[in-house]
Amino acid sequence: MPQSATSLRRLLRDPLGYVWLRVLGMTAPELAVQPLQLDAMTFGELVHELLRLAVERMPSLVSATPGEIESALEAAANSIAEHWPLARAVPPSLLWLDTIEEARRRARRGLTVDDRFGPGTHSFSEVPFGTPESQAKRSDPWREDQEVLIGRFGMLLQGRIDRVDVKSDRRGVRMSDYKTGKTPRDLRDVILGGGAEVQRALYAVTIKQLIPEVSTIISRLVYLDTMEPPARLEGDVLEQAEETLLRFIDIAVEGLRAGIAYPGPDAFAGYNQLRIALPAALDRYQGRKDEGFNAAQHKLAPLWRER
16 A cells, blocks of 8 residues: 555554554545635645646746746736636635735745755656656656655655755755644754654655665755744754654554554644544543553654654
8 A cells, every 4th residue: 555754654653543544444524615714734735736836837946036936926826716616615705815825925935945956956846756557757857657665564655745956967856845834943953753754754765766866865844934944854864864764664564563553642633633533531541541552552652752
């Protein structure tokens, strides 16, 4: 079964929830009602779509002028304003236009945050990888139908990287993962964040497989609600993060094969849609069970303390 960064985060931080969602297919129906505002996930999709369309409208993002970026954003926003309501539930007209404007503000941040990455750099947006069934034969920056296998068990990884900047000699790559949520206070100190922040390390592993000639990778989180510089991992720190992440993925898979699947830290998070499947008195339940859950998952639990 192909995995994504999201599914691997759940595997690492809530093994039981992973079984419920990925193995048993326990999903809630989506009700198409007209909202007054988009939920956080849908708003994130809106910003990412705006970024993708804007980048596609520019010959070269890294050399684009402010005017070219603004023009591309305007065209992308107009396209979304027209087409999204035909396929999705969106807020009423005035609120919808205000939502697009906020998404446009954040997308502008994502497109103007960068310094130059080198002459001849090519930028790619919403780049798929690890999709062998794809009929596309994309060659830049890689073939999207090339398999990406990770860990000792050779798990098939699929996904889409928000943005990839590739130097002309393909020896330098900068990966950006855009975030539309609130910037964490301790962002500079986060590497794996207890297994909650896997994209930078996971996508660096992916890039090494897809661009074998690469010698330098910069892997970044770009929060779009702040003017703070992107949070970068590179060099030895990134290498160590990759090794640690792959080691704990192997541990999590071994646990599932042995029938070890208990709630982890994310099981009790307020945003977790699977909370309804746990006992109603959740706080007391967690207090009584945490010690036992951690003992049963003692090989995986150290990840949850990783910074």
